[in-house]
Amino acid sequence: MVTRSAVRGVGGYLPERIVTNADLAEVVETSDAWIQERTGIRERRRMGEGQAVSDMAVEAAKQALERAGRTAADVDLIIVATTTPDLTFPATAAIVQRKLGAPIGIAFDLQAVCSGFVYALSVADGFVARGLSRCALVIGAEAMSRLMDWTDRGTCVLFGDGAGAVVVEPEPGQGTTDDVGLLGFALRCDGNKQDLLYVDGGPSTTGAVGHLRMVGQQVFRHAVVNIAEAVEAAAANAGVPVAAVDWFIPHQANLRILHGVAHRLGVSEDKVISTVATHANTSAASIPLAMNAAVEDGRIKPGQLLLMEAMGGGLTWGACVLRL
Numbered sequence: 392m393v394t395r396s397a398v399r400g401v402g403g404y405l406p407e408r409i410v411t412n413a414d415l416a417e418v419v420e421t422s423d424a425w426i427q428e429r430t431g432i433r434e435r436r437r438m439g440e441g442q443a444v445s446d447m448a449v450e451a452a453k454q455a456l457e458r459a460g461r462t463a464a465d466v467d468l469i470i471v472a473t474t475t476p477d478l479t480f481p482a483t484a485a486i487v488q489r490k491l492g493a494p495i496g497i498a499f500d501l502q503a504v505c506s507g508f509v510y511a512l513s514v515a516d517g518f519v520a521r522g523l524s525r526c527a528l529v530i531g532a533e534a535m536s537r538l539m540d541w542t543d544r545g546t547c548v549l550f551g552d553g554a555g556a557v558v559v560e561p562e563p564g565q566g567t568t569d570d571v572g573l574l575g576f577a578l579r580c581d582g583n584k585q586d587l588l589y590v591d592g593g594p595s596t597t598g599a600v601g602h603l604r605m606v607g608q609q610v611f612r613h614a615v616v617n618i619a620e621a622v623e624a625a626a627a628n629a630g631v632p633v634a635a636v637d638w639f640i641p642h643q644a645n646l647r648i649l650h651g652v653a654h655r656l657g658v659s660e661d662k663v664i665s666t667v668a669t670h671a672n673t674s675a676a677s678i679p680l681a682m683n684a685a686v687e688d689g690r691i692k693p694g695q696l697l698l699m700e701a702m703g704g705g706l707t708w709g710a711c712v713l714r715l
């Protein structure tokens with residue numbers, strides 16, 4: 392017998408305000424046609440002026456808890472994967488704990504940018520599988536709109552705001568690939584590639600938040616090649632062939648990357664969950680938001696084998712295999 396970490400409930404939150412490609416064409420020299428053709432993005436959401444990332448995280452968390460049949464009183468671990476925290480400190484997770492009314496427990500943020508949710512799941516797995524948590528909330532929540540340089544058309548059209556969350560709990564398993572729960576991971580970081588994707592500010596350097604900078608084409612190339620390698624490594628770590636996976640839930644950066652990775656792995660596009668058209672790139676929130684959409688519309692069902700993959704600033708990247 393082994394203890395697995397099972398994903399029990401998923402939730403999502405998108406801010407009300409929709410920003411279309413046409414809206415952005417009024418701000419920078421771009422067009423709906425260019426954005427759709429190069430990225431697959433039609434629109435994205437933008438967090439309201441009075442909102443904070445913790446507010447979005449709380450909404451996603453409440454939905455995930457309800458679907459898991461749990462309440463805030465059950466939560467003993469909160470990990471928020473975010474690159475746009477409410478404050479430099481305390482951790483957004485601590486603010487979420489307070490706003491949810493969860494009891495004293497473990498709460499911290501995890502910073503791995505767009506790979507944050509996959510990294511955070513692996514950290515939660517460590518707590519849950521070792522008996523240190525019985526009800527963990529893993530949340531990806533981002534207000535990427537707050538990092539945009541609204542004069543840079545190469546980046547400002549690509550990102551959106553939102554939050555997604557899952558509840559992770561212990562589940563007895565046999566140690567086989569039929570077990571429900573997190574089955575395998577592959578996590579990577581290459582700090583030498585920092586200059587390809589970063590924010591040009593921070594508390595100990597400029598003292599300001601800064602703006603997102605990206606060498607898009609190089610990040611694109613890196614993504615397709617290296618995500619595919621991490622997917623194969625995570626599948627090997629889980630002990631399953633990539634072909635056995637029912638649904639791919641990729642980080643939603645660019646439709647061409649999603650399809651490029653699928654093609655490289657020999658996976659048919661109809662197994663790939665895609666929300667990039669309406670969510671754009673919500674960084675650490677994008678995977679749980681995509682999972683939430685496909686659970687809500689009935690595509691993803693209990694018992695199925697899922698694969699999540701992501702790549703972002705660091706550069707970080709990684710993949711995770713789980714049975715729901």
Ligand code: UT7
Nearest residue numbers: 421422425429505544545548607608610611644645702703
């Ligand atoms: O989550 C983190 C990971 N991030 C990513 O995965 C993003 C990876 N990169 C990409 O998705 C793509 O590289 C972009 C969508 C950012 C750019 O697409 P691309 O096909 O690589 O275009 P490009 O950078 O080669 O630019 C082609 C042309 C350029 O014009 P010239 O030099 O050919 O005249 C750009 O200036 O498109 C121009 N361009 C635009 N035109 C209209 C760049 N951005 C825009 C824009 N609207 N928004």
